[in-house]
Amino acid sequence: MKFLKQFLIFSGLNGEEFSQIEQIAIKRKYQPRVFVFMEGEEREAVFFVKSGLVKTYKIDEEGNEQVISLLQSGDMFPHVGFFDRSPYPATAEAVQETELIVIRIDDFNELLMKYPEMTMKVMQIMGKKILDLQERIQGFISKDVQHRLTHALKKLADEHGVKKGEGIYINLRITNQDFANMVGTSRETINRTLNEMKKKKLLSSDRSGIMIHDQEWLNGCE
Known part of the structure:
Protein backbone atom coordinates (compact mmCIF):
# COMPACT_ATOMS: atom_id res chain seq x y z
CA MET A 1 0.00 0.00 0.00
CA LYS A 2 3.05 2.28 0.14
CA PHE A 3 2.59 2.73 -3.62
CA LEU A 4 -0.97 4.04 -3.27
CA LYS A 5 -0.01 6.60 -0.62
CA GLN A 6 1.63 8.74 -3.30
CA PHE A 7 -1.76 9.53 -4.88
CA LEU A 8 -3.40 12.80 -3.93
CA ILE A 9 -6.78 11.23 -3.26
CA PHE A 10 -5.29 8.98 -0.57
CA SER A 11 -2.89 11.47 1.00
CA GLY A 12 -5.22 12.40 3.86
CA LEU A 13 -6.02 8.88 5.00
CA ASN A 14 -4.77 7.47 8.29
CA GLY A 15 -3.60 3.93 8.93
CA GLU A 16 -7.02 2.53 9.74
CA GLU A 17 -8.53 4.04 6.60
CA PHE A 18 -5.71 2.68 4.51
CA SER A 19 -6.32 -0.80 5.85
CA GLN A 20 -9.74 -0.61 4.19
CA ILE A 21 -8.13 0.37 0.89
CA GLU A 22 -5.88 -2.66 1.21
CA GLN A 23 -8.90 -4.93 1.57
CA ILE A 24 -10.44 -3.85 -1.75
CA ALA A 25 -7.27 -3.37 -3.86
CA ILE A 26 -6.34 -6.10 -6.36
CA LYS A 27 -3.12 -6.60 -8.34
CA ARG A 28 -3.37 -7.50 -12.02
CA LYS A 29 -0.66 -8.05 -14.66
CA TYR A 30 -1.09 -7.37 -18.39
CA GLN A 31 1.09 -8.40 -21.31
CA PRO A 32 1.76 -6.00 -24.24
CA ARG A 33 -1.23 -5.33 -26.53
CA VAL A 34 -3.71 -6.72 -24.00
CA PHE A 35 -6.78 -4.54 -23.36
CA VAL A 36 -7.43 -3.28 -19.85
CA PHE A 37 -10.89 -2.23 -21.01
CA MET A 38 -12.53 -1.10 -24.25
CA GLU A 39 -14.47 2.05 -25.06
CA GLY A 40 -18.16 1.59 -24.42
CA GLU A 41 -17.80 -1.23 -21.89
CA GLU A 42 -19.50 -0.88 -18.53
CA ARG A 43 -17.34 1.09 -16.13
CA GLU A 44 -16.37 -1.24 -13.28
CA ALA A 45 -13.03 -0.18 -11.80
CA VAL A 46 -10.40 2.47 -11.18
CA PHE A 47 -6.82 1.57 -12.15
CA PHE A 48 -3.45 2.66 -10.73
CA VAL A 49 -0.31 1.99 -12.78
CA LYS A 50 2.33 0.35 -10.58
CA SER A 51 4.72 -0.46 -13.43
CA GLY A 52 4.72 -0.59 -17.21
CA LEU A 53 2.90 1.61 -19.72
CA VAL A 54 -0.78 1.93 -20.71
CA LYS A 55 -2.12 3.74 -23.76
CA THR A 56 -5.65 5.18 -23.81
CA TYR A 57 -7.24 6.06 -27.13
CA LYS A 58 -10.45 6.50 -29.10
CA ILE A 59 -11.33 5.37 -32.62
CA ASP A 60 -12.88 8.04 -34.86
CA GLU A 61 -15.55 7.56 -37.51
CA GLU A 62 -12.92 6.80 -40.15
CA GLY A 63 -11.32 4.08 -38.04
CA ASN A 64 -8.27 6.14 -37.03
CA GLU A 65 -6.78 5.79 -33.56
CA GLN A 66 -6.62 9.00 -31.50
CA VAL A 67 -4.27 8.64 -28.53
CA GLY A 81 -16.66 9.22 -13.79
CA PHE A 82 -16.33 7.87 -10.23
CA PHE A 83 -19.86 8.95 -9.40
CA ASP A 84 -21.83 7.32 -12.22
CA ARG A 85 -22.04 4.17 -14.29
CA SER A 86 -21.42 5.66 -17.73
CA PRO A 87 -19.34 3.42 -20.06
CA TYR A 88 -15.57 3.74 -20.33
CA PRO A 89 -14.95 6.82 -22.53
CA ALA A 90 -11.91 5.32 -24.28
CA THR A 91 -9.98 2.09 -24.78
CA ALA A 92 -7.01 1.30 -22.51
CA GLU A 93 -4.30 -1.07 -23.76
CA ALA A 94 -1.01 -2.22 -22.23
CA VAL A 95 1.95 -1.07 -24.34
CA GLN A 96 4.47 -3.19 -22.43
CA GLU A 97 4.30 -5.64 -19.54
CA THR A 98 2.24 -3.76 -16.97
CA GLU A 99 1.13 -4.22 -13.37
CA LEU A 100 -1.98 -2.40 -12.18
CA ILE A 101 -3.66 -1.95 -8.83
CA VAL A 102 -7.41 -2.24 -9.39
CA ILE A 103 -10.21 -0.91 -7.18
CA ARG A 104 -13.82 -1.62 -8.15
CA TYR A 115 -14.52 9.87 3.65
CA PRO A 116 -15.66 13.24 2.21
CA GLU A 117 -12.07 14.51 1.94
CA MET A 118 -11.41 11.87 -0.70
CA THR A 119 -14.35 13.18 -2.74
CA MET A 120 -12.86 16.70 -2.77
CA LYS A 121 -9.49 15.43 -3.98
CA VAL A 122 -11.07 13.38 -6.76
CA MET A 123 -12.98 16.48 -7.91
CA GLN A 124 -9.71 18.43 -8.05
CA ILE A 125 -8.19 15.77 -10.30
CA MET A 126 -11.24 15.85 -12.56
CA GLY A 127 -10.99 19.62 -12.89
CA LYS A 128 -7.31 19.46 -13.86
CA LYS A 129 -7.97 16.84 -16.52
CA ILE A 130 -10.84 18.84 -18.00
CA LEU A 131 -8.58 21.89 -18.33
CA ASP A 132 -5.91 19.71 -19.96
CA LEU A 133 -8.46 18.42 -22.48
CA GLN A 134 -9.59 21.95 -23.30
CA GLU A 135 -5.98 22.96 -23.89
CA ARG A 136 -5.43 20.03 -26.27
CA ILE A 137 -8.60 20.80 -28.22
CA GLN A 138 -7.56 24.44 -28.62
CA GLY A 139 -4.17 23.30 -29.91
CA PHE A 140 -5.77 21.05 -32.50
CA ILE A 141 -8.01 23.83 -33.76
CA SER A 142 -5.51 26.65 -34.08
CA LYS A 143 -1.99 25.23 -34.48
CA ASP A 144 -0.03 23.50 -37.25
CA VAL A 145 1.49 20.01 -37.05
CA GLN A 146 4.94 21.17 -35.91
CA HIS A 147 3.47 23.16 -33.04
CA ARG A 148 1.16 20.31 -32.02
CA LEU A 149 4.06 17.85 -32.07
CA THR A 150 6.24 20.20 -30.01
CA HIS A 151 3.40 20.60 -27.53
CA ALA A 152 3.03 16.81 -27.31
CA LEU A 153 6.77 16.45 -26.68
CA LYS A 154 6.65 19.08 -23.95
CA LYS A 155 3.75 17.32 -22.26
CA LEU A 156 5.60 13.98 -22.38
CA ALA A 157 8.77 15.64 -21.07
CA ASP A 158 6.87 17.27 -18.20
CA GLU A 159 5.15 14.01 -17.22
CA HIS A 160 7.80 11.39 -18.06
CA GLY A 161 11.07 13.25 -18.66
CA VAL A 162 14.31 12.58 -16.78
CA LYS A 163 17.11 15.15 -16.55
CA LYS A 164 20.15 13.93 -18.48
CA GLY A 165 23.13 16.25 -18.75
CA GLU A 166 21.95 19.54 -20.23
CA GLY A 167 18.89 17.95 -21.82
CA ILE A 168 15.90 15.87 -20.84
CA ARG A 173 9.04 3.64 -26.27
CA ILE A 174 6.71 5.66 -28.49
CA THR A 175 6.44 5.14 -32.24
CA ASN A 176 5.95 7.72 -34.98
CA GLN A 177 2.48 6.27 -35.48
CA ASP A 178 1.73 6.95 -31.81
CA PHE A 179 2.80 10.57 -32.33
CA ALA A 180 0.65 10.79 -35.46
CA ASN A 181 -2.35 9.55 -33.49
CA MET A 182 -1.66 12.00 -30.67
CA VAL A 183 -1.51 15.11 -32.86
CA GLY A 184 -4.02 14.10 -35.53
CA THR A 185 -1.92 13.70 -38.66
CA SER A 186 -0.26 11.00 -40.79
CA ARG A 187 2.83 8.99 -39.89
CA GLU A 188 4.57 10.36 -43.01
CA THR A 189 4.04 13.93 -41.81
CA ILE A 190 5.41 13.04 -38.38
CA ASN A 191 8.44 11.38 -40.00
CA ARG A 192 9.22 14.57 -41.94
CA THR A 193 8.64 16.84 -38.95
CA LEU A 194 10.81 14.77 -36.60
CA ASN A 195 13.58 14.55 -39.21
CA GLU A 196 13.56 18.35 -39.52
CA MET A 197 13.87 18.64 -35.74
CA LYS A 198 16.74 16.15 -35.72
CA LYS A 199 18.56 18.08 -38.48
CA LYS A 200 18.30 21.19 -36.30
CA LYS A 201 19.73 19.11 -33.41
CA LEU A 202 16.72 19.85 -31.26
CA LEU A 203 16.29 16.18 -30.40
CA SER A 204 17.46 12.64 -31.13
CA SER A 205 15.90 9.25 -30.52
CA ASP A 206 16.73 5.59 -29.90
CA ARG A 207 14.69 2.45 -29.30
CA SER A 208 14.05 3.37 -25.66
CA GLY A 209 12.99 7.00 -25.94
CA ILE A 210 13.66 10.55 -27.08
CA MET A 211 16.42 12.93 -25.99
CA ILE A 212 15.52 16.62 -26.01
CA HIS A 213 18.74 18.60 -26.51
CA ASP A 214 17.24 22.10 -26.49
CA GLN A 215 15.04 22.63 -23.45
CA GLU A 216 14.62 26.33 -24.15
CA TRP A 217 13.02 25.48 -27.49
CA LEU A 218 10.69 23.03 -25.77
CA ASN A 219 9.84 25.39 -22.92
CA GLY A 220 9.01 28.07 -25.47
CA CYS A 221 6.06 26.02 -26.71
CA GLU A 222 2.86 27.77 -25.62
Missing part, protein backbone atom coordinates in the same frame (compact mmCIF):
# COMPACT_ATOMS: atom_id res chain seq x y z
CA ILE A 68 -5.54 10.45 -25.44
CA SER A 69 -2.75 9.68 -22.98
CA LEU A 70 0.21 7.47 -22.14
CA LEU A 71 0.10 6.32 -18.53
CA GLN A 72 2.99 4.98 -16.49
CA SER A 73 3.87 4.30 -12.86
CA GLY A 74 2.12 6.77 -10.58
CA ASP A 75 -0.81 7.46 -12.93
CA MET A 76 -4.48 6.77 -12.18
CA PHE A 77 -7.23 6.17 -14.74
CA PRO A 78 -9.94 6.80 -15.75
CA HIS A 79 -9.70 10.29 -14.25
CA VAL A 80 -13.42 11.07 -14.29
CA ILE A 105 -16.07 1.40 -8.66
CA ASP A 106 -18.66 0.17 -6.16
CA ASP A 107 -16.04 -0.28 -3.43
CA PHE A 108 -14.34 3.00 -4.32
CA ASN A 109 -17.59 4.99 -4.26
CA GLU A 110 -18.40 3.52 -0.86
CA LEU A 111 -15.09 4.88 0.44
CA LEU A 112 -15.78 8.29 -1.13
CA MET A 113 -19.10 8.49 0.71
CA LYS A 114 -17.45 7.40 3.94
CA TYR A 169 15.22 12.25 -21.78
CA ILE A 170 11.68 10.99 -22.39
CA ASN A 171 12.04 7.38 -21.31
CA LEU A 172 9.11 5.99 -23.31
